[in-house]
Amino acid sequence: MHQQVPILKIDDFWIASVQGSLHDQDVIEFKEALLNKIMQPKSRGLIIDLTVLDVVDSFVTKTLIDIRGLAGLMGVPVVIAGMSPAVAITLVEMGLNLEGVDTALNLQKGLDKLRNAGKER
Amino acid sequence: MLERTSSIENELDIIAARRCAKEIAKELGFSTVDQVRIATAISELARNVVLYAKNGSIAIRVLCEGGRKGLEILVADNGPGIPNVELAMTDGYSTSGGLGAGLPGAKRLMDTFRIDSKLGQGTTIVARKWKA
Ligand SMILES: Nc1ncnc2c1ncn2[C@@H]1O[C@H](COP(=O)(O)OP(=O)(O)OP(=O)(O)O)[C@@H](O)[C@H]1O
Ligand SMILES: [Mg+2]
Numbered sequence: 001m002h003q004q005v006p007i008l009k010i011d012d013f014w015i016a017s018v019q020g021s022l023h024d025q026d027v028i029e030f031k032e033a034l035l036n037k038i039m040q041p042k043s044r045g046l047i048i049d050l051t052v053l054d055v056v057d058s059f060v061t062k063t064l065i066d067i068r069g070l071a072g073l074m075g076v077p078v079v080i081a082g083m084s085p086a087v088a089i090t091l092v093e094m095g096l097n098l099e100g101v102d103t104a105l106n107l108q109k110g111l112d113k114l115r116n117a118g119k120e121r
Numbered sequence: 122m123l124e125r126t127s128s129i130e131n132e133l134d135i136i137a138a139r140r141c142a143k144e145i146a147k148e149l150g151f152s153t154v155d156q157v158r159i160a161t162a163i164s165e166l167a168r169n170v171v172l173y174a175k176n177g178s179i180a181i182r183v184l185c186e187g188g189r190k191g192l193e194i195l196v197a198d199n200g201p202g203i204p205n206v207e208l209a210m211t212d213g214y215s216t217s218g219g220l221g222a223g224l225p226g227a228k229r230l231m232d233t234f235r236i237d238s239k240l241g242q243g244t245t246i247v248a249r250k251w252k253a
Contacts, residue, residue: 021140023136024135025132055139055157055160055161057161057165057223058219058220058222058226059164059219061220061222062219062220084157086153086154086156086157089157090157090158090161093158093226093229093230094161094227094230095222095225095226095229096222096226
């Protein structure tokens with residue numbers, strides 16, 4: 001039951017769509033794979049699509065915050081897309097905030113956000 | 122189906138336990154948000170078992186009291202126990218470099234939450250969620 005998250009590139013944006021439940025080792029591997037991608041030249045942004053992820057707990061949250069911090073150091077903006085309302089409500093109640101992590105309703109909106117961010121610079 | 126017990130030893134057991142709880146919650150007619158709350162609480166408690174006690178068990182029980190339906194989670198381990206429960210229940214407190222959100226977060230997600238821990242003996246947590 002090994003979950004690999006495909007990481008695709010569209011224009012200069014990296015897109016990772018999480019496919020289902022990730023166990024802890026998968027999450028760690030996912031983080032490393034992402035960092036390897038965005039280190040490549042011509043990386044203008046990263047979208048992590050969580051549409052089908054049904055549980056986001058403190059471990060996953062910590063990983064997302066870590067990814068966004070490391071990506072930030074490389075000057076690569078990160079957007080979390082597609083988090084379901086139920087997951088978002090649960091996170092807030094847990095007292096977890098994705099501080100500094102940009103979110104978007106879906107993949108398309110996330111891509112728009114990154115493109116616009118690129119223009120502003 | 123009134124009770125399901127599973128042993129928790131590794132990361133895969135965490136996913137299996139929360140999936141099972143979510144299914145039961147759905148069957149009982151819990152709202153989508155409640156299903157996620159319950160599954161997330163289990164994820165936190167089960168991860169703590171794997172992380173701090175190596176192994177333990179999770180029992181999920183269906184409650185029926187005075188016409189109300191609910192779900193009870195019982196998480197037990199024979200690990201090292203928690204030296205200071207009050208501290209462990211504080212937001213941001215972690216001995217493992219985590220966010221320290223697991224225990225206080227799980228408590229907020231459930232309706233009732235009781236934790237018993239004895240040094241050198243282990244930790245037991247009973248939490249309940251009632252259908253709105
Ligand atoms: N079952 C347990 N046995 C022994 N100690 C525990 C157990 N559960 C929690 N603890 C202790 O309580 C502390 C707080 O737990 P909590 O789940 O809130 O945070 P965390 O596990 O450190 O981080 P997070 O859950 O946010 O990833 C832990 O760091 C650990 O020291
Ligand atoms: Mg924890």
